[in-house]
């Protein structure tokens with residue numbers, strides 16, 4: 379391995395355009411290599427992008443040509459070369475290789491398992507620790523990071539304070555059937571399903587708060603929308619009713635999507651996302667009562683678009699959500715579901731208490747629910763009877779009832795699953811690619 383002696387400045391592929399005509403040093407990996415006699419066309423990647431290099435046998439030192447010739451995919455390299463603008467090149471530039479240092483050469487007899495040819499998803503998921511290096515996965519992870527950044531930015535710049543709820547909890551929030559139990563020094567505890575109950579407390583302390591962290595559901599659902607571990611961002615606002623919550627949700631989502639369009643255009647291009655579909659995502663969003671949504675489903679069934687008739691009073695299933703959300707070019711906010719299919723903490727509609735003051739936001743293009751939220755029960759007596767009706771352990775909820783004993787106010791909040799948002803914004807057909815290491819019913823590895 380010959381050390382690079384050049385004094386060329388170290389730069390990243392993303393900033394290479396600033397160095398046209400100069401020699402620079404890149405530190406990265408060999409993404410691919412095409413050989414054509416005396417010409418070598420290596421493609422380098424460094425995490426910020428990829429660039430094609432060119433090495434002509436007559437134009438480089440013999441040891442440079444030898445080091446590069448036959449070099450194995452994903453070998454780590456430090457390369458010096460001159461930056462040349464090229465209209466035809468992906469990214470607009472090529473690198474005329476001058477020197478190369480192979481940091482670690484991937485052995486020929488144990489090659490990098492993920493080649494540019496097609497692989498099945500199971501094969502790739504089994505090698506997720508390596509698959510994350512591919513351009514497409516890098517682009518998705520960058521968009522995910524932008525979604526998380528923009529989501530936090532929206533709340534930070536609108537008067538919210540981030541308050542982090544615990545992950546280890548003594549009781550259920552979203553129903554008892556989907557809890558992961560943990561042994562807590564001989565007592566049973568659970569991994570949190572949502573930070574909501576805790577941020578209701580901090581909302582009454584700070585007014586407008588949000589939480590952002592991992593949440594867990596032991597759901598035996600094997601769908602393209604379900605993970606057992608996922609990230610949720612949840613705002614909670616004191617003195618906010620359902621109308622205020624709908625407004626918050628549409629402004630929040632518009633901000634996220636427009637931030638991705640503005641800041642991650644190259645990544646959207648790498649994954650082939652139709653940007654026009656994202657540009658139209660601006661508030662206000664259409665609102666539908668549950669009853670109106672049901673009428674649409676009934677019509678869709680009559681017209682032969684939906685196989686099964688919808689039974690009034692049920693929650694929507696995946697096919698129902700897919701159909702509803704494919705009818706709009708913006709997210710649709712479905713509100714006022716029947717109270718008995720929703721969580722115990724939801725405020726009843728004063729007009730008809732059999733309905734809950736809740737909302738599910740369904741993303742367009744058939745993506746379905748990305749946000750669930752509601753106005754919360756603020757009466758002590760009602761909340762206590764709800765806890766009892768749902769057969770939840772009253773003792774564990776005494777602290778939560780305190781919030782209705784001492785200075786209770788109308789308040790509302792929602793939760794957005796980051797992975798559902800990433801799947802929609804990236805146009806992916808499964809959530810498994812939206813998180814670095816997916817945890818699903820069938821997968822806990824790597």
Ligand code: 4AD
Nearest residue numbers: 572574604605612748749750751791792793795798
């Ligand atoms: O609708 P959910 O269950 O609502 C709550 O947890 C409320 N406590 C939130 C609140 O009001 N603060 O979940 C909220 C969102 C869903 O809309 C969905 O985006 C995501 O969390 N989600 C999941 N994402 C991936 N895999 C799963 N198994 C998910 N379950 C929910």
Ligand code: MG
Nearest residue numbers: 738747749750
């Ligand atoms: Mg929900």
